[in-house]
Amino acid sequence: MGRPKKERGGKPVLTLDHIVETALGMADEQGIAQLSMRKLATELGAGVMSLYYYVADKDTLVEALVDRVASEVELETTGDWTAAARQLAVATHEALLRHPWAIPEWSTVWPGPYRFALTEQLLEVLAGAQLPPDVADLGFHALTNHIQGFARQRVAYGDTQTDTEEMRNRVQGLLTQGDYPRVAEHVRYHVEGHGNHDEFGYVLDLILDGLARSKADCQQ
Amino acid sequence: MGRPKKERGGKPVLTLDHIVETALGMADEQGIAQLSMRKLATELGAGVMSLYYYVADKDTLVEALVDRVASEVELETTGDWTAAARQLAVATHEALLRHPWAIPEWSTVWPGPYRFALTEQLLEVLAGAQLPPDVADLGFHALTNHIQGFARQRVAYGDTQTDTEEMRNRVQGLLTQGDYPRVAEHVRYHVEGHGNHDEFGYVLDLILDGLARSKADCQQ
């Protein structure tokens, strides 16, 4: 049976891994909207249709890309359940910030194996916490929503390397024009860092503390 | 100055409102991925390029569409701040479920005036609650993340009219195959409703209760 070691006309050899890895790099650099099968093939030094031997669709390629991002999250944790949950949340947050294009896809695309394993792990950690079932459920959703929501926000408001000139102008306009004073106040609160620079971790701890307190309330 | 009452060859007359409304209907029916400028023009009985007199881009049209969805949220509220926040959250959630295609766009697209007004209103309500600043901030993000995250989930797991055959099969496979037992358990927990059919409202109340308790703790 023919191993993936074919050449034609001296062109390099393709692999699913190689394709995914190259696509990941391109998505990181230019955003996923700019990623096309043609550009990807050119980058790989291959013909467009060669990709379709390894990938059914562009959509399934994107699924694979998102799962590739999920694979970057370290599942091993240390300490009690709050520490473990914190580590998973932070690692996921960081992986998403490393690949901002993946944030909108994260919850849109059907999860791949790595993404499922990550979810499984977080649920396992929460199960180990012996929380009341409804609190565990709330906790899971609060954590995942925090991870995704916060990442989305940091990207939306330009708190990453992805920020454009136009985006900064829009935020600036929001702050200087008098409309929506509360919104402006809120944005300022975040921009100025209100004395705490690790906002993600700060709110994360509030959530975890709340969960721990719910458990304590229940047990006393 | 020529009012928008022109015809050429007996074609109907265009308006920005008419365009947005028709596009909204098409997006609701077929999803936003299926919405193209050509199809929209055909539906309107107009030429494609006529649209570009009213709309700069397809992107800005989508922004207008999302803001059109935001405009459906009733800003008037009754009762104390928890009741008011609840009303805003529920109304937003319902508007998003009415237009599932808007859920991924909601946090991706730059907000329009209606969306800003809605955010302003929620912040105003929270400001009226006299919460400590960090709690108010946490509350705002918890609420918006809950609204968006929950809507996303209901659509992702087929809990709407948008669910496809394939999606149900995937969920079914997840439940029957033995991989990811905790995930399966979690999905079952939600599918079976765990005795509470208004899950969104249930978790929403948990958040609001938590905020109210934080305030009480602070004042005593």
Place this chain on the structure above:
DNA sequence: GAGATTATAGTACAGCGTACGAGAAAGCCC
């Protein structure tokens, strides 16, 4: 050597957003 399998790729097609420019209809001014 013959034939099946594995892998690569060219061509072609339908669809997309939209730049450009032409042209019709109405308003305005004299």
Place this chain on the structure above:
DNA sequence: GGGCTTTCTCGTACGCTGTACTATAATCTC
């Protein structure tokens, strides 16, 4: 009325997209 300008509509065309279909080379199996 006649001319000029503004407002609005739209046909054509270009470059881009994903991918169906098909051909073809290289290798494995027998």
